Amino acid sequence: xxxxxxxxxxxxxxxxxxxxxxxxxxxxxxxxxxxxxxxxxxxxxxxxxxxxxxxxxxxxxxxxxxxxxxxxxxxxxxxxxxxxxxxxxxxxxxxxxxxxxxxxxxxxxxxxxxxxxxxxxxxxxxxxxxxxxxxxxxxxxxxxxxxxxxxxxxxxxxxxxxxxxxxxxxxxxxxxxxxxxxxxxxxxxxxxxxxxxxxxxxxxxxxxxxxxxxxxxxxxxxxxxxxxxxxxxxxxxxxxxxxxxxxxxxxxxxxxxxxxxxxxxxxxxxxxxxxxxxxxxxxxxxxxxxxxxxxxxxxxxxxxxxxxxxxxxxxxxxxxxxxxxxxxxxxxxxxxxxxxxxxxxxxxxxxxxxxxxxxxxxxxxxxxxxxxxxxxxxxxxxxxxxxxxxxxxxxxxxxxxxxxxxxxxxxxxxxxxxxxxxxxxxxxxxxxxxxxxxxxxxxxxxxxxxxxxxxxxxxxxxxxxxxxxxxxxxxxxxxxxxxxxxxxxxxxxxxxxxxxxxxxxxxxxxxxxxxxxxxxxxxxxxxxxxxxxxxxxxxxxxxxxxxxxxxxxxxxxxxxxxxxxxxxxxxxxxxxxxxxxxxxxxxxxxxxxxxxxxxxxxxxxxxxxxxxxxxxxxxxxxxxxxxxxxxxxxxxxxxxxxxxxxxxxxxxxxxxxxxxxxxxxxxxxxxxxxxxxxxxxxxxxxxxxxxxxxxxxxxxxxxxxxxxxxxxxxxxxxxxxxxxxxxxxxxxxxxxxxxxxxxxxxxxxx
Amino acid sequence: xxxxxxxxxxxxxxxxxxxxxxxxxxxxxxxxxxxxxxxxxxxxxxxxxxxxxxxxxxxxxxxxxxxxxxxxxxxxxxxxxxxxxxxxxxxxxxxxxxxxxxxxxxxxxxxxxxxxxxxxxxxxxxxxxxxxxxxxxxxxxxxxxxxxxx
Numbered sequence: 001x002x003x004x005x006x007x008x009x010x011x012x013x014x015x016x017x018x019x020x021x022x023x024x025x026x027x028x029x030x031x032x033x034x035x036x037x038x039x040x041x042x043x044x045x046x047x048x049x050x051x052x053x054x055x056x057x058x059x060x061x062x063x064x065x066x067x068x069x070x071x072x073x074x075x076x077x078x079x080x081x082x083x084x085x086x087x088x089x090x091x092x093x094x095x096x097x098x099x100x101x102x103x104x105x106x107x108x109x110x111x112x113x114x115x116x117x118x119x120x121x122x123x124x125x126x127x128x129x130x131x132x133x134x135x136x137x138x139x140x141x142x143x144x145x146x147x148x149x150x151x152x153x154x155x156x157x158x159x160x161x162x163x164x165x166x167x168x169x170x171x172x173x174x175x176x177x178x179x180x181x182x183x184x185x186x187x188x189x190x191x192x193x194x195x196x197x198x199x200x201x202x203x204x205x206x207x208x209x210x211x212x213x214x215x216x217x218x219x220x221x222x223x224x225x226x227x228x229x230x231x232x233x234x235x236x237x238x239x240x241x242x243x244x245x246x247x248x249x250x251x252x253x254x255x256x257x258x259x260x261x262x263x264x265x266x267x268x269x270x271x272x273x274x275x276x277x278x279x280x281x282x283x284x285x286x287x288x289x290x291x292x293x294x295x296x297x298x299x300x301x302x303x304x305x306x307x308x309x310x311x312x313x314x315x316x317x318x319x320x321x322x323x324x325x326x327x328x329x330x331x332x333x334x335x336x337x338x339x340x341x342x343x344x345x346x347x348x349x350x351x352x353x354x355x356x357x358x359x360x361x362x363x364x365x366x367x368x369x370x371x372x373x374x375x376x377x378x379x380x381x382x383x384x385x386x387x388x389x390x391x392x393x394x395x396x397x398x399x400x401x402x403x404x405x406x407x408x409x410x411x412x413x414x415x416x417x418x419x420x421x422x423x424x425x426x427x428x429x430x431x432x433x434x435x436x437x438x439x440x441x442x443x444x445x446x447x448x449x450x451x452x453x454x455x456x457x458x459x460x461x462x463x464x465x466x467x468x469x470x471x472x473x474x475x476x477x478x479x480x481x482x483x484x485x486x487x488x489x490x491x492x493x494x495x496x497x498x499x500x501x502x503x504x505x506x507x508x509x510x511x512x513x514x515x516x517x518x519x520x521x522x523x524x525x526x527x528x529x530x531x532x533x534x535x536x537x538x539x540x541x542x543x544x545x546x547x548x549x550x551x552x553x554x555x556x557x558x559x560x561x562x563x564x565x566x567x568x569x570x571x572x573x574x575x576x577x578x579x580x581x582x583x584x585x586x587x588x589x590x591x592x593x594x595x596x597x598x599x600x601x602x603x604x605x606x607x608x609x610x611x612x613x614x615x616x617x618x619x620x621x622x623x624x625x626x627x628x629x630x631x632x633x634x635x636x637x638x639x640x641x642x643x644x645x646x647x648x649x650x651x652x653x654x655x656x657x658x659x660x661x662x663x664x665x666x667x668x669x670x671x672x673x674x675x676x677x678x679x680x681x682x683x684x685x686x687x688x689x690x691x692x693x694x695x696x697x698x699x700x701x702x703x704x705x706x707x708x709x710x711x712x713x714x715x716x717x718x719x720x721x722x723x724x725x726x727x728x729x730x731x732x733x734x735x736x737x738x739x740x741x742x743x744x745x746x747x748x749x750x
Numbered sequence: 751x752x753x754x755x756x757x758x759x760x761x762x763x764x765x766x767x768x769x770x771x772x773x774x775x776x777x778x779x780x781x782x783x784x785x786x787x788x789x790x791x792x793x794x795x796x797x798x799x800x801x802x803x804x805x806x807x808x809x810x811x812x813x814x815x816x817x818x819x820x821x822x823x824x825x826x827x828x829x830x831x832x833x834x835x836x837x838x839x840x841x842x843x844x845x846x847x848x849x850x851x852x853x854x855x856x857x858x859x860x861x862x863x864x865x866x867x868x869x870x871x872x873x874x875x876x877x878x879x880x881x882x883x884x885x886x887x888x889x890x891x892x893x894x895x896x897x898x899x900x
Contacts, residue, residue: 212822692880
């Protein structure tokens, strides 16, 4: 549980200074929230200033600007983060604007957006910075009016002294305040005492979005800019052999056609460098259409590659990976995974004596689940702008992890870190795809070669067929049931291509005396990476479908059965390291039960399914209702209960949770990229079925558990459990359980 | 040279006749509110109005648009368009926002032909516009809201 401590020490992460031309600036470390106090206390204060990751500026004209290092891709941080500052600073939050911090080494020591962590990491630093500024502004007024600071109040950006009727705006006080010493300790409002936090507020970027004025990387333009596109191998397992650009070079508007190598030979990859196709043919020209046409005229030969070695990690984690050769197919993958399920895997966790329990069982239920590779399919295809000159390397990039790109840029583009300038554009969707910045290296290499500003564009086909996919998974759940209809053991075994999805210490671990988790993996040359709630997005779908089936087998209500297990895990937890809070888990189940009128549904014709999950520090439970029409499911109302602690901006939070729900329904029903001989079989939206308006739920009701726990994220947690809520409702509506995603394949057969 | 009338302004563009209108608007005219999503009329991000009708500009040759009245998101300023944009903000539709220009252009076209659409009308008219963030049910509600405002 996130414990709240509302007294914050300034020393560790905060610095106040004046602004040239007047005003005050409060710099702070974004991640101080997550660093134990002991680690940052002590004499090394000066060094810590270097690590400040954001700031607030108060200008003499009363403008308040926050610099946020967190890039925006629809999670609404440009609205929710300023609310934190305004709450403690006591200003009209609509007067607070957020500026996107650019890549700025070494000041932005750690820029990372992902894992639903923005709100969790910003919660204390931003409020502390706001409270400190308010304290100093009050002190500045007290000094000027020669009255005790305790007699002053601050509201709406104005300091008042009731006794003398004096008032002064923050802007007027800011310069004087910046010269004061910041307080050593500052007391923040207690959770539950907020006036702005917890109120629904509209997206500050809303009017830009609806008028087409938001600038995405795709929209960036600079004088003399060229357009570049790459040609990549047609199949995973292939590499460039040779090419002939004679015809392409004759096409109008074309400047050059050449080969680039993305990562250098022997380059040791960091965490977010991927195994993209390494040798590409690049076509550069004046306009997008000219480059698209010329690209078709390049004559290229590809060849299969032999197994090769890659180097990754650092220090003790340094490792050598062998990338297998071969042209892989989805049908073959499935056979390989079934074969792995028949042999012993690696033991991930074992409680009690599961073998004995299964040997004694009166009845065993065993079900196998699988899911395919998924492309992210962000609506804005991958793109990157680069302009490399002797003076600097300038990028406009849609990237979730700017800081992590430093090594790759310096090593692969031979650019010293201090010359890197990166503007972080609003992103047309992320979902994990934009954590993998190989496209920044690609754009940089092209600009270096052309000695010109270049925008690299991926077409939809490039984006979908050269992805960093969600892995393909399989898992088998097995339960032992005794003669009294008690479940005596659970066995979960599974793996994936190339990694397994099992979180062995999550529920239902801890609730069963006898528990065994086994995993395996199958190496592959298909590139994979993080996808909204990595691993959880598959394992939750299987686990929560299995629990539904198990509850039915022993004659229990699916919600009550989950609650019973969680109560058991709380009272008598089996094993150590159970990574969930049973009370909060029960909380969302009880809330969804109440709000959905589980026992007495309004729509008697619809069939309903329930599922719940915990990941990325938050809890989610959904009840989904559907009906069948012409053999296909039509989703009606969805009721959700979420626990992410304090909900900072319920409006934005609801929107994001709704989005995760729609995303999950789309993926469980339609999602899946098939491979044949290394070739991705879907290349654009005519072949890859995405959820569309007709399949969207009729209504989604989001309910939050009301508590005063420090906030945790919401971008990912509502996503994993919706898969199983859908699966369990589909079973109720059709009488048939579905185990293999996407379900549309089976539905079309029947 | 091809003459284009975009948002009541005339532009001369040096484009081959087969260049999709999308790339003429984005690369040559420089209006970037109209988005590239798929290049084959499957996602709707590039939707503009040509003589008042919604068109997927990524698959519409620029030569065919010559002499016609083209409206992009930047010029969607008449009564229905304004109501749609207002409803979009009131009901907080966007997340990442990339698809929303196209959604708004399709929604405006629908309301022009059907001032009071049913859910089924909306589903049919908006089926060609993908939203990866999953704002569909908000879009549905916002279209109803815009209909009330008009």
